[in-house]
Amino acid sequence: MPSATQAYRKLSSWHSVFNGAALFVDEHCLISVRSSGYEEHVKRLYLKDIKAIVVSKSHRFGVSRWVILAAFLLWVGIGFGSAFSPFLAGLHWEIAALLVLAWLLISMKASCRCRIYTAVSQEELLSVRRPWSARKLLAELTPLIEAAQGTLPDGWQESVARDHPIQLIPAFPKSNEESIPAQDANSHAGRIAASGVLVASLLLDVVLTSWELQRTQPLPNWIGSALALVEAAAAVWVLIQNRGVDVSLQRLGGAALVFLGLAFYGQVGIAAVAQTQAKHPLQPAELRATPVHRTYLEIYIGGCLVFGILGAFLTLSGPTPQRQRVAGD
């Protein structure tokens, strides 16, 4: 039995509004956690006892709380934006319909069920709901299970034909770090690319916004919107690429996303306040000339610069591994 102070690593997790599930692994066993309301139940499955992992196609209509939050924020953002842009106002319901269609499509066509069987029990892994997360889980678990149980020797089929007993090749246990698959090398390029796009877009934003601050005429709106879209997409990309690999860049991606969201709502709020205080409807050029808007732009430039420099530094300084948790923490 593992000691109470053993380190474990999260393999997958999923949270709905009230329920959730997660899967952890340590040197000896899988830890399947299910939460319901305020209580969570833990089941341990020893790697040496696992007989089969079965992934089957299935319908999964549950939505995670992060997806609900993202959809809600998108909806609210478009609602705010549509007050200022007729183009967005026209797209409001189309985007909602697209979100519902995407949910139905993923739930019906790209969902699965994953079960783990031992000789005496089975456990459904509720945190594994999509084929890509199942593939990732299998890639991580296979070396660990092989290390715990051994592997079949080459030519084992001949032994079956001759009714000769098959001797499993014992494997030396690997540490968690060693068992991380070789796909890490491939993902390194992806992580660098994601960080590069984020840093470049942030620094480009600094240059463009500073230039705009000096000009009397504003730049076309689509430039700022396109750049903001690239920055947000790059921040999400950084967040995904560095999940469980480089915790510093992962946090930077999250913080950049929050910063961009706050900047968007700040800009909308400033415009709304300025319009209500003005005696006549303000033109974009008049709005840009207000001191509050200039201060907002200066803060925005400073924020982008800090995130850009920090992103470049963290990318160049190499990954910061996630701190392993210890049972009993």
Added chain:
Amino acid sequence: MAAGLAKVSGRGLASSRVAYDSIALTAAVAPLLIFPITILTGPVAVFIAFRYWKRPLALMHANRWRFVTAILIGLLEVGGLSWLIVYALLKRAAAAA
């Protein structure tokens, strides 16, 4: 033996855990829908947060941000409502005088 050890220490080997941080946060946030009762639930949230701060967290909760948020919101609720009550009393006293 494992069950007994878990019962005594509440650590490591237990097969279930209670997420006290989520309870504290709910106690702080949910009653905001019926604002006046936060005078009761605010202190309860702060109490739960401090009382169970050292208990092992739920495995799915990586850190104690829910406890911290519950304490902050609970204190704000208590402070805000106390200020409102004092303000109303002082205003009534000034009107009477």
